[in-house]
Amino acid sequence: MAEEKEIRYTPATIEPRWQDIWAANPALYSAEPAGTPKPKYYVLEMLPYPSGQLHMGHVRNYSIGDALARYMWMQGYNVLHPMGWDAFGLPAENAALKNNTPPRQWTLQNIAAMKRQMQRLGLAYDWANEVTTCLPDYYRWNQWFFLRMYEKGLVYRKQSKVNWCSLCATVLANEQVVNGCCWRHEDNIVQQRNLEQWFYRITAYAQELLEGLDQLDGWPEKVRTMQRNWIGRSEGTEVDFTLEGGTHEPGAAAEKIRVFTTRVDTIFGATSVQLAPEHPLVASLTATNGMLLHEVNALIDQQKKARESGDLGAIEKHGVFTGYYALNPYNQERVPIWVANYILMDYGTGAIMSVPAHDERDFEFATKYGLEIRPVIRPVANPESADAEEAVLPFVSEDGVLINSGEFDDYTCEEAQIALQQIAVRGGFGEPTVTFRLKDWGVSRQRYWGTPIPMINCPVDGLVPVPDDQLPVLLPEQIEITQEGGSPLSRVPSFLNTTCPKCGGPATRETDTMDTFVDSSWYFYRYTDPQNSEAPYDPAKAQYWFPIDQYIGGVEHAILHLIYSRFFTKVMRDLGLITNDEPARRLFTQGMVIKDGAKMSKSKGNVVSPDDMVARYGADATRMYALFAAPPDRDLDWQEDGVAGISRFLGRVFRFVNRFAPVAISVHKGEVGTAFNSTDATAAEVSTGASLALLRKLHQTIAKITQDFAGRWHFNTSIAAIMELVNEYYAAEAQIVSGEVPPAVVAELLRSLVLLLAPFAPFLTAELWSELGETSEVLREPWPVSNADLAREDEIEVPVQVNGKLRALVRLPAGADKAMLEASALSDEKVVEWLAGKTPVKIIVVPGKLVNLVVK
Ligand code: ANZ
Numbered sequence: 001m002a003e004e005k006e007i008r009y010t011p012a013t014i015e016p017r018w019q020d021i022w023a024a025n026p027a028l029y030s031a032e033p034a035g036t037p038k039p040k041y042y043v044l045e046m047l048p049y050p051s052g053q054l055h056m057g058h059v060r061n062y063s064i065g066d067a068l069a070r071y072m073w074m075q076g077y078n079v080l081h082p083m084g085w086d087a088f089g090l091p092a093e094n095a096a097l098k099n100n101t102p103p104r105q106w107t108l109q110n111i112a113a114m115k116r117q118m119q120r121l122g123l124a125y126d127w128a129n130e131v132t133t134c135l136p137d138y139y140r141w142n143q144w145f146f147l148r149m150y151e152k153g154l155v156y157r158k159q160s161k162v163n164w165c166s167l168c169a170t171v172l173a174n175e176q177v178v179n180g181c182c183w184r185h186e187d188n189i190v191q192q193r194n195l196e197q198w199f200y201r202i203t204a205y206a207q208e209l210l211e212g213l214d215q216l217d218g219w220p221e222k223v224r225t226m227q228r229n230w231i232g233r234s235e236g237t238e239v240d241f242t243l244e245g246g247t248h249e250p251g252a253a254a255e256k257i258r259v260f261t262t263r264v265d266t267i268f269g270a271t272s273v274q275l276a277p278e279h280p281l282v283a284s285l286t287a288t289n290g291m292l293l294h295e296v297n298a299l300i301d302q303q304k305k306a307r308e309s310g311d312l313g314a315i316e317k318h319g320v321f322t323g324y325y326a327l328n329p330y331n332q333e334r335v336p337i338w339v340a341n342y343i344l345m346d347y348g349t350g351a352i353m354s355v356p357a358h359d360e361r362d363f364e365f366a367t368k369y370g371l372e373i374r375p376v377i378r379p380v381a382n383p384e385s386a387d388a389e390e391a392v393l394p395f396v397s398e399d400g401v402l403i404n405s406g407e408f409d410d411y412t413c414e415e416a417q418i419a420l421q422q423i424a425v426r427g428g429f430g431e432p433t434v435t436f437r438l439k440d441w442g443v444s445r446q447r448y449w450g451t452p453i454p455m456i457n458c459p460v461d462g463l464v465p466v467p468d469d470q471l472p473v474l475l476p477e478q479i480e481i482t483q484e485g486g487s488p489l490s491r492v493p494s495f496l497n498t499t500c501p502k503c504g505g506p507a508t509r510e511t512d513t514m515d516t517f518v519d520s521s522w523y524f525y526r527y528t529d530p531q532n533s534e535a536p537y538d539p540a541k542a543q544y545w546f547p548i549d550q551y552i553g554g555v556e557h558a559i560l561h562l563i564y565s566r567f568f569t570k571v572m573r574d575l576g577l578i579t580n581d582e583p584a585r586r587l588f589t590q591g592m593v594i595k596d597g598a599k600m601s602k603s604k605g606n607v608v609s610p611d612d613m614v615a616r617y618g619a620d621a622t623r624m625y626a627l628f629a630a631p632p633d634r635d636l637d638w639q640e641d642g643v644a645g646i647s648r649f650l651g652r653v654f655r656f657v658n659r660f661a662p663v664a665i666s667v668h669k670g671e672v673g674t675a676f677n678s679t680d681a682t683a684a685e686v687s688t689g690a691s692l693a694l695l696r697k698l699h700q701t702i703a704k705i706t707q708d709f710a711g712r713w714h715f716n717t718s719i720a721a722i723m724e725l726v727n728e729y730y731a732a733e734a735q736i737v738s739g740e741v742p743p744a745v746v747a748e749l750l751r752s753l754v755l756l757l758a759p760f761a762p763f764l765t766a767e768l769w770s771e772l773g774e775t776s777e778v779l780r781e782p783w784p785v786s787n788a789d790l791a792r793e794d795e796i797e798v799p800v801q802v803n804g805k806l807r808a809l810v811r812l813p814a815g816a817d818k819a820m821l822e823a824s825a826l827s828d829e830k831v832v833e834w835l836a837g838k839t840p841v842k843i844i845v846v847p848g849k850l851v852n853l854v855v856k
């Protein structure tokens with residue numbers, strides 16, 4: 001090998017050059033149409049909100065998806081890897097207020113900036129499939145789905161409570177309520193207002209959404225659990241208590257108080273009935289009692305504050321006695337009626353029977369207010385035996401038999417539930433029910449920057465849907481955003497005033513826009529056919545690509561987005577557009593990016609800018625660090641030193657490949673030796689020791705990375721394995737130079753190294769690939785296949801002595817280090833026998849040769 005001058009690795013020149021080459025060849029990352037014999041693979045990262053800047057969480061998410069997409073391309077798949085923008089939403093309106101830029105302009109500028117960042121990172125997206133949700137060619141299909149769902153009874157309008165800030169004079173999303181106050185007015189308590197709101201009837205699919213989770217075994221268990229809890233299916237019984245004496249009001253409302261309980265077997269232990277403060281009966285009970293009304297209002301206030309700060313479960317329990325009594329339908333027992341702040345109006349029936357002996361919350365409440373605590377279950381360890389013990393109250397288990405329950409004494413809890421349900425049904429005072437915690441999805445937003453809801457209000461015909469041929473209902477562009485509040489669209493006469501599609505008379509448009517979660521509920525279907533102007537997408541195209549093979553995103557979307565998009569999928573299926581029941585076969589949720597002990601975020605002031613990192617160390621090093629610093633499912637603690645370390649490693653690779661590239665090129669040209677493909681070689685064929693050791697390490701590395709991609713994606717260890725491999729290459733430099741490692745083997749070692757790095761460092765590998773004289777795209781090269789014969793470790797036999805006498809032979813891999821030798825010697829059966837329980841005072845290890853254990 002001739003004198004070599006030190007060549008520097010300069011990502012700042014290499015990377016932009018390749019970026020230009022790729023930009024000129026957009027087909028590189030595009031998927032082939034259905035019909036190709038290749039198997040399909042749809043890999044998707046969650047689309048970002050175009051805030052204007054990528055953050056490290058994005059970089060991490062996209063680096064994972066990009067490595068996978070590149071790997072699957074190399075595995076011969078037809079890969080769909082698209083990207084888009086979740087482009088509607090409040091920040092655009094706030095930005096408009098702050099710096100007087102129209103939301104559309106602000107959003108599109110941000111998109112352009114972030115797209116540049118993504119391209120600079122070398123992310124392999126097919127930009128021909130880009131979807132931008134704030135553009136009419138996309139949001140018209142939100143409107144179209146709204147209308148289809150309206151026809152199917154899956155969209156309806158009802159009065160509902162919304163968060164209202166009196167200073168903003170507008171409705172707030174739940175996310176904008178912080179500790180019960182407005183996010184922009186920290187001391188202003190958010191009020192509840194009743195407004196007409198549009199809802200998607202997601203509860204129609206509650207059972208299916210729940211059951212579907214059982215099949216989603218490619219989803220993290222924690223996400224499935226969160227969804228199960230969110231859906232919250234609960235089997236129980238509804239039972240009518242009777243209001244004693246009525247309300248004394250003419251035409252009084254309910255004389256029955258229906259309660260929902262999961263433990264009807266405990267009904268003989270019910271010592272009060274508890275109503276939610278907003279239960280309709282409470283209004284009539286307080287009608288003539290100002291004092292009571294006052295106290296109930298205080299409960300309502302507390303409940304609201306607790307709800308808004310999200311800690312209703314932990315709420316300090318308060319209540320008031322109404323002065324009224326209710327009768328237990330099973331034994332006509334008279335129990336007091338209370339109103340309590342821990343009872344929710346929007347769950348079950350908004351009323352409960354309180355059983356303090358067997359329910360924690362009821363116990364706490366009864367203790368506080370001195371209500372009777374009457375046990376009706378006696379625990380039994382084994383329900384088959386009659387051995388019952390005294391319960392420590394509250395005793396909340398169902399493993400017991402009834403006591404103090406009249407003719408039902410000695411029934412097991414389960415037997416009693418069945419018997420009592422039957423009696424209720426026969427007596428017409430109750431029935432078994434299934435209750436869900438999941439609520440219908442309120443999609444109305446009194447906002448400008450969203451999809452207009454395609455409905456018209458006609459004074460003659462009432463609510464009239466916008467006909468399909470009048471879609472899209474365009475969001476007006478010239479609009480003044482003010483602090484004024486209410487829906488900005490209601491102040492745009494050209495938008496508001498229209499004609500009724502039915503009678504042709506004057507009418508007004510709905511001025512609410514849709515929740516932006518609607519946009520993200522189906523965007524990934526649009527990627528399969530983004531230019532379609534006749535339909536949201538061609539069902540045949542969706543059919544080919546769906547379900548998504550791998551979806552990757554943050555766990556913060558475990559509930560809302562990932563339930564809404566499952567719901568949309570089921571609706572689309574029932575509309576006959578698709579045949580899949582679920583959007584994504586596999587889901588991966590990556591960990592957070594941490595800096596100095598806190599989540600990296602603007603508010604914490606600990607943000608590391610991807611642009612800075614790229615400028616300093618290059619895109620490859622930045623991306624690869626994001627994969628190397630932690631397993632993708634764990635939190636990643638960002639350390640700039642680590643990025644620098646990766647950059648140095650890439651420099652090592654760069655220099656090594658450059659130094660020996662001429663060898664590879666001469667092999668390539670047929671000038672020296674014959675080309676050699678180690679995948680088909682046997683260990684015996686590989687002549688020299690140096691070659692064999694290098695090829696062994698290479699094939700072990702190939703096997704490891706291939707396994708990592710198929711398994712848990714521990715790319716940190718994949719990259720560490722490549723580092724080890726490169727160390728071995730460097731250690732063999734002398735043998736390479738001397739020709740002891742034949743040129744054909746050198747060529748093979750270099751080629752394979754570049755291929756193994758390709759999913760992680762696209763720029764560097766493109767550069768090195770061409771330096772090796774290759775003209776193909778690395779991305780289209782087949783992924784190296786591990787040769788099991790070469791990868792196999794040689795085993796050696798090492799004698800083990802106890803006090804200098806040979807006592808055993810242990811077998812282990814040739815490369816085994818001191819610690820491994822010592823461990824296998826100490827665990828050998830024969831050695832254990834010779835040691836006879838004694839611990840060696842000294843252990844002498846000669847690696848590869850001998851272990852001697854000295855005992856007294
Ligand atoms: C009596 C009882 C006795 C209860 C007992 C439990 C244990 P899940 O499982 O979450 O569905 N409950 C019903 N509606 C409520 C509401 N609107 N606000 C607050 N609590 C409500 O919980 C159902 C149980 O929660 C019901 O069963 C009821 O308390 C309470 F030993 O009834 B149970």
Ligand code: ZN
Binds near residue numbers: 503507
């Ligand atoms: Zn009309």
